[in-house]
Amino acid sequence: MASKIAAVAITRNGIRLALKLGGLLADTEVYCYAKYSGELGEIPGERRIFDGPVKELLPGLFRRYEAVVLFFSLGAAVRLMAPLLEDKRHDPAVIVIDESGKHVISVLSGHLGGANRLTLHIARLLDSRPVITTASDVQGIFAADLLGREFGWQAESFAPMKGVSAALVNGEPVAVLQEAGEMGWLPAGAVLPEHVRLCGSMAELQQQPCRAAVVITDRLLDEADAAALRGLPAAVYRPRSLVLGLGCNRGTAAAELEAVVMETLAELRLSPLSVRGAATITIKGDEAGLLELCRKFGWELNLFTPEQLNTVPLKQPSAVVFKATGAYGVCEPAALLASGGGELLLAKKKSGNVTIAVARISFGGGREETENE
Structure with a gap:
């Protein structure tokens, strides 16, 4: 895959804006609706022309690109995406931009797919307003499913993430035990909420009145560890240590x-x-x-x-x-x-x-x- 991002526009103004973005954002290929693309030949920028329905174009884009930027209404985007969705680990990042370029909206795969991060970047490039609705981003706390991503950490399982994330954004007590890996894992601008407690050992974690846990370790957990975490949604991260x-x-x-x-x-x-x-x-x-x-x-x-x-x-x-x-x-x-x-x-x-x-x-x-x- 040569390009990571596909930008799709179906109106005159949308095509103008998509071509502008294509010139500003590396690794972007711009798809333009044939009916209006010819009228805008004076606008610089490479473009891929399509003349069929967008719903026939999108399945291929979902498979080939890491992110898809749609220059049309949010409602239309939702209807077109719905049949294509799998899960957050496989769906591409999807961003919607209104054809006037006022709002850049993170729609799909905000965390794992990087839509939130890309939304902020595109908004800066187009001087637009970013719209992000993910609770952890709105509250300025860390996202449980992105912990240590920049360091290459791997989650042992994504099954507990929903429960851990729910506890984080709802202000419930969460215990964090780190035994290995990089220490500065909080993303820029995020803070450690008061309801998150850092523990020095599994025994200390077990003493905390927590509703969820995050364990960062290169150790295989034993029966005593499992007992300490029993009944809790517990995300186990493996740092590259x-x-x-x-x-x-x-x-x-x-x-x-x-x-x-x-x-x-x-x-x-x-x-x-x-x-x-x-x-x-x-x-x-x-x-x-x-x-x-x-x-x-x-x-x-x-x-x-x-x-x-x-x-x-x-x-x-x-x-x-x-x-x-x-x-x-x-x-x-x-x-x-x-x-x-x-x-x-x-x-x-x-x-x-x-x-x-x-x-x-x-x-x-x-x-x-x-x-x-």
Whole structure:
């Protein structure tokens, strides 16, 4: 998909405005109704002409674009969209702009689809009034379903989001426990509401009289955690806080590397969703199995020279590894370097053709950083 945004206009004024937006907003393709497009040939800007009903055009746009901007009435937009809707995780962002350009309205997928953010941007470009009705945005609080999105955090499940969001916007007590990940997760302009309590442990969370919970952790929750959260809508977020130091014999298959990684994470009770990337020595930068593993999971691959690896003190430096690579160790120092000097959770484990170490990134800051954003 070359462009992310489709702008659709069916009137003279709408086409003028859509072409103006197309010139101001990158990655936008403008669709113009043929009947009036020819009359406006003097207006610069590339355009795609359509002469059939808009209802026949929209299904394809919904599949191909991340956002659709409609330059006609809100009522018409709602009627046209209704048969196309799936759910908030799959529907594109939809924005409606009246043909005079007075109002830019976020209609669909305001949070996950980014319609609210795009609405504000378009309103600035067109000097229009943004209209956003999402409760969390109106109140200036954080959205439960967008937490840590800019950092790549993943929600373990979206099932609890409705309950957590309802508690947030209705002023009910919500407990937040953060054990890992970036601290400054409040979006710009948002505040931590008085009814949201930050907890330092699961035991402290359990003592809170809360109606919902948010847990930010790279740990797999155990039975005690489940008991603490039982009966609550609880959103569990997985920050990208883990780095895998990997070493392997030449030609090790991706399947063997993956099996060792998943087995090790399970033993450590850590979530694979929290892995940011892998790290190894430069001579392994062309290792096919390692590259395939990283591609499969979208992990970064950090490569370090023997000199860089040797700057990390090791309790058990290996003369054998040094003879083969020029470094006294690979997986352990690679994990520590890639984590920025974080916490080593697993010093070294050898399994078959693979050696692995695991480190947790230290993001710094503290509870005050989030509270005072």
